[in-house]
Amino acid sequence: MIYLFKMIILIAVLIPNSVIHAVAPSFEQTVSPNTLFIGDTFTYSIKLKLRKNTSLVNVPEDYDIIKDTNLSLINQSVLKSSDDVYRYIDLNYDLQIFDIEQQIIPTQTIIIQTPTTKELQIPSFPITVTSVKSSDSENIQLSNFIFINSQLNWVPIIFIGVLIIILIFGLFKLFRYLQQTKNISADNTAEIDSRSPYEIATHDLEENFKQIKSVLIKDYYVNYSDILKTYIAALLNIKDIEMTSFEVLNLCYDRFNEQDYRRLKKILNFSDSVKFAQFLASDEDNTLYYQKALECIESLHQSFSKKSTDTPLPHVVEEELLTT
Known part of the structure; x- marks a missing residue:
């Protein structure tokens, strides 16, 4: 009987203790340090107290904590500990603040796994910033978004x-x-013209004659003369071709046979007379002197080709041009 009485008393004592420990999950929100100035770094913590048979399913991410540019996340960490009955989990978010106005960390949702899944609603949390900095602070605030931390x-x-x-x-x-x-x-890799001076001159005269209707007659005969002078300079190994018709003819006087010289002189004189508006050339004249230029180049080409097989062509240097 005495034994039965002791058992009843023991059960009466144990039942109230079990009810006390069978409490719902709890949490606490903290900010450290409490006094904040603009640009300060602080830690926002959510301290959870769960029973050992409870586990976390989902916790707030950085984008859940920060909703504008006035707060910046630096780091986040999770600390865990336990005793015989409870598990203690600290969710820590290291933040930096960039505005003197009060900031609000929005409402968070934490999902825990119990015999039935449950959500914990963590209410929004205000962060108050002191508008006056301490006298020894050397941090520089350039704007709401640009802050220089002197402690770095x-x-x-x-x-x-x-x-x-x-x-x-x-x-x-x-x-x-x-x-x-x-x-x-x-x-350097540009295509090198492998054509002979004769081929170049013939081609250029042909192309120049094709555009006689689309250019001024003066420009046509300027190109006409330049093509002939360029060809003659190549024949005589002359680098400087910026010469007048008179200078060209002087160079050719002792180097060309009489027939080639007279033909060249007639062509250049006609070209100069048209260029300087001394003579108005007709279409027949233009065609005629185009043919004469081709014949002149052909004759010079044959003459110099034959001469090169007989005797070497004397080399004419630039200094000779100055004394001629």
Whole structure:
């Protein structure tokens, strides 16, 4: 009987203790430090108290905590501990604030796994910023979005910035060098005209004559004379072709046979008379002197081809032009 009485008393004591521990999951919100100035870093914590048979399914992410640019997430961490009955979980979010107005961390939802899944609604939390900084603060606030924290180690930051500038400058110089090399290579690999002076002159005269109706007659005969002078300069190995018709004829006087010289003189004189508006050439004249130019070049080509097989053509240097 005494034993039965003791058992009843023991059950009466244990039942109330079980009810006390069978409480719903609890949480606590904290901010550390309590006093905040603009630009300060602080920790927002959600401290959870769960029974051991309860597990976390979902916790707030950084985008759930931060809804505008006045708060910036630096780091987040989770601390866990337990005792015989409960599990303790601290969700810590290290933030930096960039506005003197009160900031609100919005309402959060935490899902826990119990015999029936349950949601914990973490209410919104106000963050108050003191508008007056302490006298020893050397931090610089340039705007709501630009803040300079003097407590950071700026030496590696400045060093990295200088390295980035040097790298960008080096890449720019390399790009310019590659562009210049590409242009030089393109110039060097340009197609070399393998045609003979005779072929070039014949082709240029033909192309010039094709456009006689679309250009001024003066421009036509300027090109006409230049083509002939360029061909003669190639025959005589002369580099400077910026010569008048009179100078060209003087150079050719002792180098061409009489027939070629007279033919060339007549052609150049006619061209000059048209260029300087001393003579108005007709279509028949233009066609005639186009044919005469072709015949002149053909004759000179044959004469110099024959001469090159008999005796070498004397080399005429630029100094000779100055004394002629």
